[in-house]
């Protein structure tokens with residue numbers, strides 16, 4: 001017995017069909033769309049429940065098939081799957097690279113610019129916080145995968161000793177589980193199409209969404225002429241992936257990086273201070289009045305809010321600015 005639910009919100013919802021042999025149930029979803037990418041489809045299979053979510057334009061379509069008996073579930077919230085901690089590596093004195101492995105029956109690719117929620121039980125309550133997946137390094141290949149299963153998800157996470165969630169995350173041992181939600185976020189990859197100048201303004205772990213954006217733009221946007229990252233941190237020790245960034249700038253002449261420190265030691269000869277109109281107007285030199293520009297912004301809320309105001313004052317339009325927030 002098969003029961004199903006097709007949740008639909010959009011104007012014309014996809015239809016679907018299924019057929020079965022002795023060993024296989026095949027579910028076909030007809031989207032009437034030409035360019036459905038792998039990252040627009042999320043598939044989970046657990047026990048007797050099969051779930052396929054397809055994202056088309058601004059809509060999400062859900063096919064949920066319960067095999068042999070009907071299941072009760074709330075379809076409105078985020079769906080979580082348990083992932084295993086595979087490795088944990090120090091990146092700076094307080095930031096680590098976590099690698100999680102998806103269950104073998106899950107296909108999930110987090111789109112560029114989106115985040116997920118991690119969920120852990122803490123003193124008897126399920127707690128969730130958002131985190132932005134990154135590539136395992138700035139030099140990892142960034143291509144549409146040929147095989148549909150990239151089973152690892154990487155996160156750069158700063159551990160706050162007085163924080164609520166991150167000390168618990170840091171306590172996890174290799175082999176332990178953490179739940180990972182579906183992706184969310186309002187960055188659209190088409191914002192990068194035809195782009196000539198890409199400016200990234202990141203503060204602290206606000207660097208995380210920039211990793212995939214940077215990697216994607218350098219690999220997949222032929223019109224791209226320049227990518228500049230201005231990376232704000234308190235001290236040199238806080239800079240995530242500094243040597244990788246410097247290597248990338250050396251290898252790829254389209255990429256430039258500049259570090260700005262708010263609490264440097266006396267030896268620091270580079271730029272200092274918080275985000276400011278003076279720093280921005282010097283940094284954001286567009287090629288020409290007509291060149292297509294995108295400025296991405298992410299960091300602590302005051303950083304992002306001040307940055308947005310300064311960018312508007314510098315006459316960049318809404319379409320030319322993307323701020324990453326929850």
Ligand code: FAD
Nearest residue numbers: 130131132156157158160162163164165166205208325326
């Ligand atoms: P919290 O308990 O929230 O505390 C954080 C720090 O603030 C601690 O030092 C704490 O002592 C201090 N603090 C708490 N409350 C107060 C207060 N009222 N006044 C003064 N200080 C206070 N982080 C990453 O490391 N990597 C990511 O990829 C990442 N992606 C994100 C994506 C999104 C969309 C968003 C919104 C956030 C992201 N973050 C990321 C931040 C992350 O979600 C958490 O906020 C962060 O990990 C801190 O969680 P925590 O519970 O450990 O700390």
Ligand code: NAD
Nearest residue numbers: 203204205206232233234262274299300302303324325326
């Ligand atoms: P941090 O405290 O180490 O500060 C890094 C830099 O941010 C500072 O050097 C300074 O230049 C700037 N900054 C800090 N406070 C400022 C202020 N009041 N005004 C102007 N500039 C200021 O940063 P952190 O601990 O790494 O925190 C990173 C923040 O980024 C967190 O709040 C996190 O939630 C946020 N974040 C958001 C997203 C997202 O929304 N998508 C993703 C990742 C991180």
